[in-house]
Amino acid sequence: MSSTAARAADQGTGEGRERHRVWSVAEHLDDILGHIHPLDPIELQLLDAQGCVLVEDVTVPAALPPFDNSAMDGYAVRTADVGAATGEHPAVLTVVGDIAAGSGELPAVGPGEAARIMTGAPLPPGGQAVVPVEWTDGGLDNGPVSGMPARSSDPHGGSGLVRVFRPVRDGQHVRTRGSDAGAGELALSAGTVLGAAQIGLLAAIGRSTVRVRPRPRVVVLSTGSELVQPGEETGPGRIYDSNSYQLTAAAQEAGAIAYRVGSVADDAETLRATVEDQLSRADIVVTSGGVSVGAYDVVKEAMHEVEFRTLAMQPGKPQGFGRVGSDRTPLLALPGNPVSSYVSFELFVRPVIRTMLGAGLVHRTTVRAVCPDGIASSPEGRRQFLRGWYESAAPGEPGTVAPVGGAGSHLIKALARANALIVIPEDVAEVAPGAEVDVVLLA
Numbered sequence: 017m018s019s020t021a022a023r024a025a026d027q028g029t030g031e032g033r034e035r036h037r038v039w040s041v042a043e044h045l046d047d048i049l050g051h052i053h054p055l056d057p058i059e060l061q062l063l064d065a066q067g068c069v070l071v072e073d074v075t076v077p078a079a080l081p082p083f084d085n086s087a088m089d090g091y092a093v094r095t096a097d098v099g100a101a102t103g104e105h106p107a108v109l110t111v112v113g114d115i116a117a118g119s120g121e122l123p124a125v126g127p128g129e130a131a132r133i134m135t136g137a138p139l140p141p142g143g144q145a146v147v148p149v150e151w152t153d154g155g156l157d158n159g160p161v162s163g164m165p166a167r168s169s170d171p172h173g174g175s176g177l178v179r180v181f182r183p184v185r186d187g188q189h190v191r192t193r194g195s196d197a198g199a200g201e202l203a204l205s206a207g208t209v210l211g212a213a214q215i216g217l218l219a220a221i222g223r224s225t226v227r228v229r230p231r232p233r234v235v236v237l238s239t240g241s242e243l244v245q246p247g248e249e250t251g252p253g254r255i256y257d258s259n260s261y262q263l264t265a266a267a268q269e270a271g272a273i274a275y276r277v278g279s280v281a282d283d284a285e286t287l288r289a290t291v292e293d294q295l296s297r298a299d300i301v302v303t304s305g306g307v308s309v310g311a312y313d314v315v316k317e318a319m320h321e322v323e324f325r326t327l328a329m330q331p332g333k334p335q336g337f338g339r340v341g342s343d344r345t346p347l348l349a350l351p352g353n354p355v356s357s358y359v360s361f362e363l364f365v366r367p368v369i370r371t372m373l374g375a376g377l378v379h380r381t382t383v384r385a386v387c388p389d390g391i392a393s394s395p396e397g398r399r400q401f402l403r404g405w406y407e408s409a410a411p412g413e414p415g416t417v418a419p420v421g422g423a424g425s426h427l428i429k430a431l432a433r434a435n436a437l438i439v440i441p442e443d444v445a446e447v448a449p450g451a452e453v454d455v456v457l458l459a
Contacts, residue, residue, distance in 0.1 A: 039325050039335075040442075041399050045364055048337050052346060054374040055229050055299065062215050067271055068228035069374040070208045076201045076221050079194035084139040086115075088189045089164060091130040091152060091178055092143030098180045106179035111155060114167070114174030115140055132164075132174045139190055146189035153179040197221075207376055209271075229374040234267040234274045234365075235298040236260050239287060239305040239314050240352060243279035258428060259304040259357050263350075266361050267302070270369040282306070284318035291319065295341040299372060302365055305352030307334045315349045322349055328442055330398045331356035335364070354428040359401050359437065362458070381457045385417040387438065390449035394440040403427075403434035406455050417455050435459050 039047075057071040086092065093109065101107040109130040113123035117136040125131050125142035132155075133139075133146060154161035155178045165173060197203065203221055204214055210228065218226055243257040244250050257279045267274035277294060280287050291301060306315035307324055315336065316324050322338030333356075336349030346368060350360040362380060370378040385406055394400045408415040417438055421430020439454040440447065447453055 036326070038328050038397075041327060041329050041363060044325060044327055044335060044337070045367065048346075048348070048364055049367060049371060051339065052368050052371045055232060055372050057227050057229050059225050059227050060230070061225055062218055062223065065210050065226050065228045066212070066215060067231050068210055070204055070206055070210060070214075070226065070228055071374065072227050073202060073206050074204045074218065074221075074223065074226070076197040076199055076203050078221075079199050080197040080221060081191055081193060081195065084193050085117075085191050086133045086135055086137050086139060086146045086189065087191050088146050088148045089135050090133060090146045090148040090150075090189065091180070092125055092133045092140050093130045093145060093147055093180065093184065094125060094127060094142060095144045095184055095186050097128055097130075098147060098183050101180045101183050103181045106153070106181045109178050109180060111175050111178050130178055130180075132178075144186050145184040147180050147182070147184050148189060151180060151182040153181075207374075209375065229372075232272045232299040232369050232372040233297055234264075234272040234300045234302060234369065235277060235294045236264045236267060236274060236302045237277035237290065237294075237304075238279040238352070239282065239303060240279060241281045241283075245278060258354055259352065262354065262358055262428075263302055263304060263361055263365075266358065266366070267369060270366045271373050271375065272300070272369045280314075282314045284314050287314050288318040291340065291347070295343065295345055298345050300365070300368060301340065301345060301347040302350065302361070303347065304350045304357040307336050307349045307351055309334075319347065319349065322347055324349070328398050329363075330395055330400045332360040332363070332401075333398075335360060337364075355403070355431050358431060362437065362456070363401075382439075383415065383455050383457060384452050385415045385436075385455045387417055387419075387447055387451055387453050388449060389418060390451060391419060391438070391440060391447040391453075393446050394444055396445055397442055399442050400438075400440040401456075402438040402440065403430050404436045404438040404455065405434060406436035406457060414452060415455075417453065 097109060098107040109128055111132055112129045113131050115122060115131050115133040115137045117134050119137055122140040123131050125140050131140050149164055153159060154164060155173060155176050160181060203217055208214060238257050238260040242254050244254045246256050260276050260278055264274045264276040280290050303315050306313045321340050322336045324336040327333055327335050332351055334351050338347050340347045348365050350357045367378045403420045404417045405420050406415055406417045417436060420434045421427045435458050437456040
């Protein structure tokens with residue numbers, strides 16, 4: 017039977033109809049996510065856990081801060097001793113010692129006394145408040161000062177007399193024990209994405225490790241013998257490989273650890289060997305190019321575990337999804353045009369990364385917006401995703417969005433100027449000026 021006859025016969029079977037049917041965007045995404053699960057939790061060192069999702073509630077083991085301490089560089093005093101202090105009639109106190117951050121033995125502050133104290137240092141017995149050094153003469157008997165001299169240049173600064181020019185109230189400029197968090201309070205709840213502030217809090221309460229879902233490892237490669245790496249010389253018929261850079265960056269923005277392999281020539285054996293070699297460090301493999309109907313579509317030729325589909329969308333009609341290797345690693349095969357691959361990443365790969373990460377928000381935010389100029393035409397039967405520029409409005413009011421550049425899937429300059437995707441449903445052929453549309457926010 018000829019290949020043409022075989023295709024005709026195949027189209028008459030259920031298998032053929034399934035292979036050649038047109039999938040909706042939602043059907044393709046649902047099928048992908050049906051095979052994806054969050055990664056198993058692991059214990060990581062704090063800095064290794066940045067960007068990961070916490071899988072346990074973390075409570076505060078002890079009061080934070082653990083003791084009353086100074087919020088200023090200045091002098092610990094009894095408030096009654098400085099209650100009447102003014103610039104003309106300063107309170108004169110005897111300095112009984114220095115208290116640096118980390119000090120263990122603390123001098124007691126009695127009536128008429130003060131202890132020079134540094135920010136973060138524990139409040140001494142008898143101290144009720146801290147007078148900032150700028151409200152004193154710093155022990156120099158020469159009017160208000162702007163700061164303290166370094167201890168190395170003035171080792172006796174913690175003795176003698178100090179003049180205080182302003183009063184303070186009880187507890188002023190003091191960080192009281194437990195004022196940040198009390199023992200047993202919830203510090204971070206499960207599901208929290210760990211950023212710099214959260215890691216700082218974990219360190220502050222004494223945690224050196226934390227239990228999280230790890231960031232998915234995404235391997236990105238482009239296909240095409242025409243591709244040249246940026247920085248190299250191009251030649252006739254050659255173009256720079258932008259997809260592997262764009263998709264690697266997108267994977268990192270989505271929360272993954274991304275590995276850019278670069279471009280692979282249009283050779284099925286080379287591509288398959290490259291993919292198999294990368295599986296040891298991949299939770300997800302993403303390819304771009306080689307998924308359409310041409311004679312050199314190498315991904316279709318090499319990756320027989322992947323199901324290639326036609327989607328009712330523009331750009332990004334050809335798509336592929338399968339699971340490869342002994343660990344059944346998900347492989348998402350995206351089209352090769354830069355805009356098509358990026359839109360496909362946002363719609364299909366990003367939700368996979370976010371699902372594996374265990375993130376609460378899997379999908380980009382979608383809002384309604386007014387399109388003042390309208391959209392003249394949209395392909396019938398396809399869901400179109402146009403690059404757009406979205407501007408928000410007052411609370412409760414829809415923002416506005418305008419198309420950026422044309423609809424061509426190679427127009428990467430326009431993509432770089434967009435902050436949203438305008439969604440035109442399959443049954444809408446045009447958008448009237450002033451009509452509302454769905455907008456996927458990209459930032």
